[in-house]
Amino acid sequence: DTGVSQNPRHKITKRGQNVTFRCDPISEHNRLYWYRQTLGQGPEFLTYFQNEAQLEKSRLLSDRFSAERPKGSFSTLEIQRTEQGDSAMYLCASSPRASYQETQYFGPGTRLLVL
Amino acid sequence: DQQVKQNSPSLSVQEGRISILNCDYTNSMFDYFLWYKKYPAEGPTFLISISSIKDKNEDGRFTVFLNKSAKHLSLHIVPSQPGDSAVYFCAASEGRAQGGSEKLVFGKGTKLTVNP
Numbered sequence: 001d002t003g004v005s006q007n008p009r010h011k012i013t014k015r016g017q018n019v020t021f022r023c024d025p026i027s028e029h030n031r032l033y034w035y036r037q038t039l040g041q042g043p044e045f046l047t048y049f050q051n052e053a054q055l056e057k058s059r060l061l062s063d064r065f066s067a068e069r070p071k072g073s074f075s076t077l078e079i080q081r082t083e084q085g086d087s088a089m090y091l092c093a094s095s096p097r098a099s100y101q102e103t104q105y106f107g108p109g110t111r112l113l114v115l
Numbered sequence: 116d117q118q119v120k121q122n123s124p125s126l127s128v129q130e131g132r133i134s135i136l137n138c139d140y141t142n143s144m145f146d147y148f149l150w151y152k153k154y155p156a157e158g159p160t161f162l163i164s165i166s167s168i169k170d171k172n173e174d175g176r177f178t179v180f181l182n183k184s185a186k187h188l189s190l191h192i193v194p195s196q197p198g199d200s201a202v203y204f205c206a207a208s209e210g211r212a213q214g215g216s217e218k219l220v221f222g223k224g225t226k227l228t229v230n231p
Contacts, residue, residue, distance in 0.1 A: 004158070006158075031217075033218065033219075035219075040223065041223055042119075042204050042206070042221030042222050042223050042224055043159065043204070043219070043221050044221070045218040045219065045220070048217075048218060056218065091158055091159070093158075093219075095217070102217065103149065103161055103164055104149075104161075104217075104219060105161060106151070106158035106159045106160070106161075107158050108156075108157055108158045109156075109157070109158045111156070
């Protein structure tokens with residue numbers, strides 16, 4: 001399977017704990033995006049990388065959130081001191097080239113439940 | 116302020132008939148529009164896209180129409196099949212040519228049910 005992969009697929013944690021999600025983009029895709037989707041809403045942009053550089057962060061990405069893409073391949077999204085409001089589906093997407101109007105391809109998502 | 120709106124939360128059609136899903140946007144800087152299909156517990160699957168320089172794009176049973184003056188786009192599925200039952204999201208982006216980041220702005224989705 002050469003699509004975007006995300007791990008874990010599901011995560012249940014207690015409030016206050018830290019969690020980390022991983023995204024492996026499609027090979028040779030140099031743009032990688034993180035989105036969050038809550039019930040009844042469309043996905044909302046969090047942040048994106050071009051290669052290893054994090055180029056934009058949404059206001060939704062509070063200082064408890066941090067994302068990295070150290071070698072320009074896989075990316076991690078960490079949430080520190082989780083809150084119940086962080087419960088959502090976290091989606092990763094990648095696109096092929098640093099040219100405009102490229103389609104983003106999504107992974108299956110990581111569903112987070114904070115108790 | 117919601118920049119991409121899908122005003123119909125749900126749509127039900129008979130198998131074999133046409134499904135028309137609508138989307139409106141407010142940001143005139145959007146120049147690329149996409150439709151995604153999403154099944155429960157899965158990520159969005161890309162269906163079809165259209166650039167703002169076109170008014171129509173077709174791919175098999177799926178056709179997207181763009182009316183820039185009205186800031187409106189629609190997805191037509193002909194003929195509809197039961198396997199098309201899913202939530203459909205409209206998304207838009209400002210291309211890098213516009214100085215944008217190409218992040219996608221999504222609508223809230225329309226749940227399509229195709230009845231056998």
